[in-house]
Amino acid sequence: NAGVTQTPKFQVLKTGQSMTLQCAQDMNHEYMSWYRQDPGMGLRLIHYSVGAGITDQGEVPNGYNVSRSTTEDFPLRLLSAAPSQTSVYFCASSETTGVNSPLHFGNGTRLTVT
């Protein structure tokens, strides 16, 4: 009963390094998304996907890339890390793209960029 699995849980990067945050769900959900959570700002949507092969930008997409080659996986790539990308990142999925389909969240990845 894994749900949404994110790896790694913690990561420290130097400015300019690249990395990929992994997200996998085993519920056959259509919709997947990435959020960042910063103190006092709630959650902000980075990118989302409504199905395999389809991705779109959210509120704060700059500096991040995504792809959705399978229904299960939705990795988030940081191309050249910056200190402003220090944050907690959450992956979420839902069964459909409808608003009545609740989001299921992973446990987050805490990223520090020095």
Added chain:
Amino acid sequence: AQSVTQPDIHITVSEGASLELRCNYSYGATPYLFWYVQSPGQGLQLLLKYFSGDTLVQGIKGFEAEFKRSQSSFNLRKPSVHWSDAAEYFCAVGDSNYQLIWGAGTKLIIKP
């Protein structure tokens, strides 16, 4: 522009006391409203949601929320809190495209 305001950054209540967490929204159409809870080190979990109909909605863990259109509010309540309710609570408003706007969260602290 759509927005969600949670006026209280922190709230401290005694175990067994009642709780009300405030949420105000700004949205042009009929909103879809949500409350999520985040326990320390965890992802968010849906507590309850309002789409239409009865303005008092029941959720998990004994929580309820009331939608008041005239006040643009969707406050979360619980009659008697338990130590396990200590967490951060997020209000969100969604549109028909399922784009959620999130409040900044309210951290609930429980005094023994």
